[in-house]
Amino acid sequence: MKISVVGTGYVGLVSGTCFSETGVDVVCVDVNEEKINLLNSGEIPIYEPGLKDIFTRNVEKNRLSFTTSLKDSLIDTEVIFIAVGTPPDEDGSADLKYVLGVAREIGRNMNKYLVVVTKSTVPVGTSKKVKAAIAEELKTRNVSIPFDVASNPEFLKEGSAVDDFLKPDRIVVGVETAKAEKTLRRLYKPFLMNGHPILFMNILSSEMTKYAANSMLATKISFMNDIANLCELVGADVDMVRKGIGSDARIGNKFIYPGTGYGGSCFPKDVQALVRTADEYGHSLDILKAVESVNYRQKEILIKKIKKHFGENLKGLRFAMWGLAFKPKTDDMREAPSLVIIENLLKEGASVVAYDPVAQEEAHRILGDNISYAKDEYDACLDADALIIVTEWSEFRSPNFRVIEKLMKSNTIFDGRNIYDPEEMRELKFNYYSIGRAAVLI
Ligand SMILES: NC(=O)c1ccc[n+]([C@@H]2O[C@H](COP(=O)([O-])OP(=O)(O)OC[C@H]3O[C@@H](n4cnc5c(N)ncnc54)[C@H](O)[C@@H]3O)[C@@H](O)[C@H]2O)c1
Known part of the structure; x- marks a missing residue:
């Protein structure tokens, strides 16, 4: 199998490298020429434990390559992953210009059946927009080429991204057709050795799953930070309280450590984006609004x-x-x-x-x-x-x-x-x- 991965950031580079480790041919694409030159010279632009080793091994085996040309990457490709950034727009909603830009470029350049998979974290309904953008470009070209869209949110954590990708807790995939499901099941089969599941669902549920997961984790952090601040006021010790509640199996002891608030490229923007999505549907996600303001204060x-x-x-x-x-x-x-x-x-x-x-x-x-x-x-x-x-x-x-x-x-x-x-x-x-x-x- 040959696949393309567009975007060589934390997600794209780790995903592409880990797919190549299973024997698949992977072409990684990025618009950033400097990054591609660096990758082609054998260097990786990010710090991620364990990445350099498998990167070098697979480049040497000619299974992993890098280009700025999405068009070239499409030759013989069966699946293309979109893994570009989705930064917050001015109002907090996810800015889809990079994702939809890639979708249009795919539409302008594809010549045979493709499964187009959105791996970037995108609001519910984005795959429909990806599908429409590709269809529009095909129409402009006056050609009819079949394709499928799918959603495959990524759950890797920076700092343990390689391990998370190679041994995922679960893989979530949203599909519309049995053909796309079959292709993605085949691609992911080598990652299911530890018995953890691949969960196929409809695309809207898959897109929602990613936001719900990150928002739940952010909620745990803000909850614990708020409790910690109260502990100080009443004279309790949050370490004791954490152990006391974490030993309840329904609560669990992970992700309940207080600190200086959550950061990173995901939780802040994903919580904000889900709040904006809910607003668009006339639903106020009050819990997440509180999660955000507690984090800001923390x-x-x-x-x-x-x-x-x-x-x-x-x-x-x-x-x-x-x-x-x-x-x-x-x-x-x-x-x-x-x-x-x-x-x-x-x-x-x-x-x-x-x-x-x-x-x-x-x-x-x-x-x-x-x-x-x-x-x-x-x-x-x-x-x-x-x-x-x-x-x-x-x-x-x-x-x-x-x-x-x-x-x-x-x-x-x-x-x-x-x-x-x-x-x-x-x-x-x-x-x-x-x-x-x-x-x-x-
Ligand atoms: N970083 C994480 O831990 C993490 C985890 C899970 C999901 N995500 C999601 O994955 C997505 C990517 O995140 P990231 O941290 O890897 O982003 P990043 O900013 O590190 O990398 C994005 C890359 O996409 C490239 N790019 C932008 N437009 C392009 C185009 N038209 N063609 C080719 N390349 C293009 C950029 O040059 C950049 O190298 C985001 O939606 C993010 O929310 C991130």
Whole structure:
């Protein structure tokens, strides 16, 4: 089988590479020439654990190639995946210009039957628009070529994308015809070895499943953040509460960790887009509106704690920041809580010296020289008035506190990820603020 994958971002590149690992011939397409040149020179433009190895292996076996020409990629292709970005429009709804642009290009260039699969996260009803865009181009060409559309939302997580793709919890596919179902079942068969299901459904349900899944996960995070904030007020410890509720099988212990709010390229935009979809249908998704506003507030929670400790005036203070990416094991900074914290600190006249194991280059692209970048976590602490922990990289979990203490001006830590034990911090003689637990003051 030969397939095309359009868009070589986190989703497209990982999907294309993992499909090639099963023996399928994959051509990845992107409009970004720089990216394609980089990929053709054997480099990958994103940080994703485990990707480089299978990328190199499959390129060497000539099963994985890269081009800027969608037209060329269509030669002998049976299935084409659309995996381009769907960023939020000004009103929060998903901007479909890239998805529909690709659909039109497919219509302009296809010469035989194709299954056109939307893998990008798109609002309910988008596949109909993809189908109409292709049909319109075929009509303009005055040709009649059969094709099927399908929806196949992606559930991989940045940081464990390769593993998630190779061993998915489930694969969701929306189809309209038995022919498309048969083709996609054949393509995905090698990924079903761990016994997890491929769920075929109608296209509208498949499109909805992706938004419902991300919105449920975002809801868990905002719920737990709100409970954490209340825990602090009433004197409860959110760690205990988390374990207490998580051991109930109906609740489960995953995704109930409090923090500095959710970020990344998916949850914020997908929650917003689902709220807009509901509005269009005259239905107010009040739960998700609350999820969004709690998250917005939570991104400033550490600033509140910092001001409580230092007073309203932060001018001249120097903050060390550990972690810039929106979560560990990725260089993705989209909607990262670190950006909100940095913006607030700079606005107040403070300075920031940050360290992130992989996101510094991306951070520099966004923030330029507005902050300083340290060579390691200890370097960031030099002369700092406080340390702020924003991303829970595992290398931050057991640092040498005696070294930190010597480097910093004062022993003060604001931990947005609850990675240390407050009692240990008391023994180590650090002022220690975390989320949903009593502050330690020495
Ligand atoms: N990043 C994630 O963790 C994740 C997970 C699941 C689903 N998704 C969804 O998958 C989609 C892609 O996300 P991403 O993070 O990979 O995006 P991304 O921004 O990293 O990559 C998108 C790529 O598409 C390319 N592109 C844009 N227009 C094009 C065109 N006309 N032809 C060819 N290439 C084009 C861009 O140059 C870019 O390389 C989004 O809808 C997103 O919501 C993302």
